[in-house]
Amino acid sequence: MSATSHDTHHDDHHDHGPPPGITRWLFTTNHKDLGVLYMVFALIMFFVGGAMAMVIRAELFQPGLNLVDPHFFNQMTTMHALVMIFGAVMPAFTGLANWLVPIQIGAPDMALPRVNNWAFWLLPAGFVLLLLTLFLPGGAPAGGWTMYPPLILQLGDAFPFLIFAVHILGISSIMGSINIVATILNLRAPGMTLMKMPLFVWAWLITAFLIVAVMPVLAGAVTMLLTDQYFGTSFFNAAGGGDPVLFQHIFWFFGHPEVYILILPAFGIVSAIIPTFARKPLFGYSSMVYATASIAFLSFIVWGHHMFSVGMPLSGQLFFMYATMLVAVPTGVKIFNWMATMWQGSMTFETPMLFAIAFVILFTIGGLSGVMLALAPVDLQYHDTYFVVAHFHYVLVTGAIFSIMAAVYYWLPKWTGNMYDERLGQWHFWLSTISVNVLFFPQHFLGLAGMPRRIPDYALQFTDFNMISSIGGFVFGLSQLIFVWVIIKCVRGGEKASDQVWEGAKGLEWTLPSPAPYHTFEQPPVVK
Amino acid sequence: MKRKLLGALAAIGALGLPLVAAAATAPESDWRRPWGLNLPRGVTELSQDVYTLHMLVFWIVCIIGVLVFGGIFYSVWKFRKSQGAVPAKWHHSTTVEVVWTVIPFLILLFIAVPATQTMIKIDDTSDYDMTVKVTGYQWMWEYEYLDEDVAFFSRLDRDSDRARQRNPDVRPQDVEHYLIDVDNPLVVPVNTRIRFLITANDVIHAWWVPELGWKKDAIPGFINEAWAEIQEPGTYRGQCAELCGRDHGFMPIVVVALAQEDYEQWLQEQREENGVVATDDAEEADVETAVLEEVDPDELMQVGRQVYDNQCIACHQAEGQGMATFPGLAGSDRVMDDDDWVIDVVVNGVSGTAMTAFGPRLDDRELAGVLTYIRNAWGNEAEPIQPADVRDAR
Numbered sequence: 001m002s003a004t005s006h007d008t009h010h011d012d013h014h015d016h017g018p019p020p021g022i023t024r025w026l027f028t029t030n031h032k033d034l035g036v037l038y039m040v041f042a043l044i045m046f047f048v049g050g051a052m053a054m055v056i057r058a059e060l061f062q063p064g065l066n067l068v069d070p071h072f073f074n075q076m077t078t079m080h081a082l083v084m085i086f087g088a089v090m091p092a093f094t095g096l097a098n099w100l101v102p103i104q105i106g107a108p109d110m111a112l113p114r115v116n117n118w119a120f121w122l123l124p125a126g127f128v129l130l131l132l133t134l135f136l137p138g139g140a141p142a143g144g145w146t147m148y149p150p151l152i153l154q155l156g157d158a159f160p161f162l163i164f165a166v167h168i169l170g171i172s173s174i175m176g177s178i179n180i181v182a183t184i185l186n187l188r189a190p191g192m193t194l195m196k197m198p199l200f201v202w203a204w205l206i207t208a209f210l211i212v213a214v215m216p217v218l219a220g221a222v223t224m225l226l227t228d229q230y231f232g233t234s235f236f237n238a239a240g241g242g243d244p245v246l247f248q249h250i251f252w253f254f255g256h257p258e259v260y261i262l263i264l265p266a267f268g269i270v271s272a273i274i275p276t277f278a279r280k281p282l283f284g285y286s287s288m289v290y291a292t293a294s295i296a297f298l299s300f301i302v303w304g305h306h307m308f309s310v311g312m313p314l315s316g317q318l319f320f321m322y323a324t325m326l327v328a329v330p331t332g333v334k335i336f337n338w339m340a341t342m343w344q345g346s347m348t349f350e351t352p353m354l355f356a357i358a359f360v361i362l363f364t365i366g367g368l369s370g371v372m373l374a375l376a377p378v379d380l381q382y383h384d385t386y387f388v389v390a391h392f393h394y395v396l397v398t399g400a401i402f403s404i405m406a407a408v409y410y411w412l413p414k415w416t417g418n419m420y421d422e423r424l425g426q427w428h429f430w431l432s433t434i435s436v437n438v439l440f441f442p443q444h445f446l447g448l449a450g451m452p453r454r455i456p457d458y459a460l461q462f463t464d465f466n467m468i469s470s471i472g473g474f475v476f477g478l479s480q481l482i483f484v485w486v487i488i489k490c491v492r493g494g495e496k497a498s499d500q501v502w503e504g505a506k507g508l509e510w511t512l513p514s515p516a517p518y519h520t521f522e523q524p525p526v527v528k
Numbered sequence: 529m530k531r532k533l534l535g536a537l538a539a540i541g542a543l544g545l546p547l548v549a550a551a552a553t554a555p556e557s558d559w560r561r562p563w564g565l566n567l568p569r570g571v572t573e574l575s576q577d578v579y580t581l582h583m584l585v586f587w588i589v590c591i592i593g594v595l596v597f598g599g600i601f602y603s604v605w606k607f608r609k610s611q612g613a614v615p616a617k618w619h620h621s622t623t624v625e626v627v628w629t630v631i632p633f634l635i636l637l638f639i640a641v642p643a644t645q646t647m648i649k650i651d652d653t654s655d656y657d658m659t660v661k662v663t664g665y666q667w668m669w670e671y672e673y674l675d676e677d678v679a680f681f682s683r684l685d686r687d688s689d690r691a692r693q694r695n696p697d698v699r700p701q702d703v704e705h706y707l708i709d710v711d712n713p714l715v716v717p718v719n720t721r722i723r724f725l726i727t728a729n730d731v732i733h734a735w736w737v738p739e740l741g742w743k744k745d746a747i748p749g750f751i752n753e754a755w756a757e758i759q760e761p762g763t764y765r766g767q768c769a770e771l772c773g774r775d776h777g778f779m780p781i782v783v784v785a786l787a788q789e790d791y792e793q794w795l796q797e798q799r800e801e802n803g804v805v806a807t808d809d810a811e812e813a814d815v816e817t818a819v820l821e822e823v824d825p826d827e828l829m830q831v832g833r834q835v836y837d838n839q840c841i842a843c844h845q846a847e848g849q850g851m852a853t854f855p856g857l858a859g860s861d862r863v864m865d866d867d868d869w870v871i872d873v874v875v876n877g878v879s880g881t882a883m884t885a886f887g888p889r890l891d892d893r894e895l896a897g898v899l900t901y902i903r904n905a906w907g908n909e910a911e912p913i914q915p916a917d918v919r920d921a922r
Binding site for chain 2: 238454
């Protein structure tokens with residue numbers, strides 16, 4: 001396959017294509033195969049989690065308990081979050097990193113290929129455990145994805161399944177991240193200095209450090225839940241000298257970096273796409289790197305803003321408020337840099353660019369409501385209402401997930417060698433963007449008007465906006481079927497893509513043939 | 529009026545009656561209405577400060593949003609390849625980058641000042657005139673007026689509770705304050721600095737009335753403090769704001785603020801009624817003087833049914849069939865045969881589960897009633913449990 005002039009007989013292990021059949025996927029150590037596995041897995045989980053969201057929105061379509069029992073509703077909100085975070089967004093980003101990091105830095109593969117295989121195959125194992133709980137007596141976890149004790153300790157047979165699923169998913173993420181760090185730090189092509197790396201690589205390098213730092217903290221927290229439940233410890237039980245709020249501190253020490261784990265790679269993706277379609281270099285590359293690093297640092301010292309209502313001392317509340325407000329500064333720098341990149345460019349609006357621009361605008365809406373939420377005294381009103389639900393869905397759906405969709409449209413021609421169907425892509429974009437705003441924008445109003453989150457039924461004055469929101473939700477859910485169809489169609493055929501694919505695309509991956517061969521950069525390229 | 533009558537009848541004991549009269553005189557806040565968009569101004573100094581701060585930062589972020597989105601839309605309109613735009617080459621400007629780092633920082637400083645002031649004010653719980661202890665349970669609230677010998681439980685009102693069942697006999701749309709009404713509201717005086725001591729008995733809850741301007745978590749084993757000074761008489765509604773299990777969405781909060789003299793009168797009525805649950809001293813007295821004679825089984829069944837419908841039905845269900853982790857009672861041999869065990873479960877609860885101890889919440893007669901009821905309803909058959917049996921198990 002590779003166009004080397006070596007003696008092929010002597011070197012034929014380099015020139016193998018993938019082995020045939022299922023073994024290719026089970027035993028593969030190839031970063032491209034694993035990238036595909038990760039992303040297919042993420043897509044399946046996106047629909048599993050999405051189906052749960054549909055149950056939630058259907059139940060909330062009108063007042064009264066119309067479809068499901070409140071206990072099942074709570075299982076849906078809990079599992080929706082766990083599936084979307086650990087099953088959809090994180091694996092999708094890891095899949096993109098697998099596919100892209102080696103070909104963006106001129107490496108032949110990931111540094112630790114066998115670890116790579118293991119890290120992926122732990123994911124389905126973890127999710128079998130987690131999704132199995134839906135069929136256990138007592139049902140799936142229903143105490144919220146935040147797993148606060150004492151409530152989570154009331155969970156039935158699903159409890160140990162939940163804990164071990166979290167452990168397995170955590171191990172998977174840590175291994176994937178160590179691999180990414182090792183690859184970036186060791187396998188860059190000659191001349192690819194750190195400050196020449198594409199921003200997607202930078203973003204993932206920082207994200208990987210965050211994952212390695214905080215996943216063990218989550219593992220520790222859930223292990224303490226486990227020993228509290230079964231081994232008589234009282235970490236989180238006041239009657240035994242513990243403190244339920246301690247869990248919240250530990251959880252959010254993981255949880256806040258976690259939400260940046262879900263968004264930093266998105267920043268990298270958008271920083272690749274906007275310059276391509278604006279045909280102008282990214283504005284302020286080095287400030288982008290420093291801003292990403294600052295956000296990562298700040299993520300470790302803002303966890304208390306999830307807990308303004310638990311009764312922290314005044315000094316603690318003020319510290320977390322100030323630290324949280326500071327996040328707005330580097331985030332603002334990024335948004336302004338993307339604006340400046342577009343300014344005086346020469347823009348075209350293919351589907352990846354549309355998703356990237358929508359990302360900048362809609363993520364900013366989530367960022368601005370984030371500034372409001374940062375203020376401790378007003379957060380005492382916003383906290384645990386639909387205002388928060390609207391906020392984090394703006395940053396996670398129109399932020400993280402829109403960036404993943406942008407990335408898929410952007411790199412799909414490189415992966416498959418075929419152009420996707422642009423007309424369908426545009427349909428997918430416009431339907432998604434309109435419906436997602438119908439879905440989430442009214443939730444700001446619901447929250448301010450007094451609707452708490454995680455309730456299966458509501459007072460009558462919330463009816464109208466809930467109905468609108470549900471309609472938006474159903475349309476958004478259905479629109480994603482177009483996305484699947486575009487991908488299937490593109491994999492099966494279509495107009496052949498050129499090596500560069502996009503007129504303005506820059507970077508090592510665009511020097512490779514489309515589709516990228518099974519093995520690439522066996523001889524490192526030279527980066528000037 | 530029918531609704532209120534029903535609600536009063538359903539309330540345990542006579543506690544609800546004078547309250548309903550008091551609540552009827554308090555005007556309803558007009559903040560909760562369809563298509564509501566914004567936070568309430570509220571009825572305390574704190575809530576008004578919070579509202580002002582909220583609107584300040586809201587307009588600031590709106591202006592920033594308009595500028596950013598304006599810039600993006602202008603670029604999209606102006607710098608299009610199809611319009612013949614030629615890309616510029618520049619990609620860096622230290623001046624511009626410093627400017628858009630410093631200006632947001634200054635804006636944040638500007639917001640931080642009033643935010644800090646408001647936070648300090650919210651946190652200052654000194655100098656209070658009275659104290660109400662709020663305890664969250666799965667799924668109701670208990671209010672204790674410290675030093676006043678008044679305490680009672682407050683749970684979802686009867687009509688909402690009927691309408692929120694699946695296939696209900698009342699439509700939610702026909703219940704006036706669906707899911708935001710209670711049997712016994714918290715009654716407080718206006719223009720009085722009230723300190724709230726907030727805690728929980730089982731899992732974490734959060735006590736939130738938007739018109740008071742804050743919410744505070746109710747954490748088992750710990751006591752949080754907060755305060756409010758309500759300026760206007762009226763009825764103010766809120767809900768539990770922290771996920772607390774199956775019926776998290778069904779434990780509303782209603783605060784009725786009365787003029788001082790009306791409040792005094794209400795307090796007096798409460799003491800005379802000496803409600804179902806009194807403060808600890810009164811409870812002990814109650815227990816000592818309780819008449820532990822045999823009660824007629826039919827009467828026990830009647831009392832028990834009422835208690836069951838109020839306290840047990842959410843988990844164990846209307847036909848005692850149970851649901852998910854909540855065990856079924858109908859046809860359970862252990863419920864019928866193992867007297868000591870079943871009494872212990874109801875009186876002392878089962879730790880680590882949603883089954884809380886009902887001993888502190890109900891008197892001996894009610895406990896005996898509900899125990900007798902679950903052992904003889906839905907085809908079950910067993911000896912009645914008498915108040916004396918329960919007394920021994922306490």
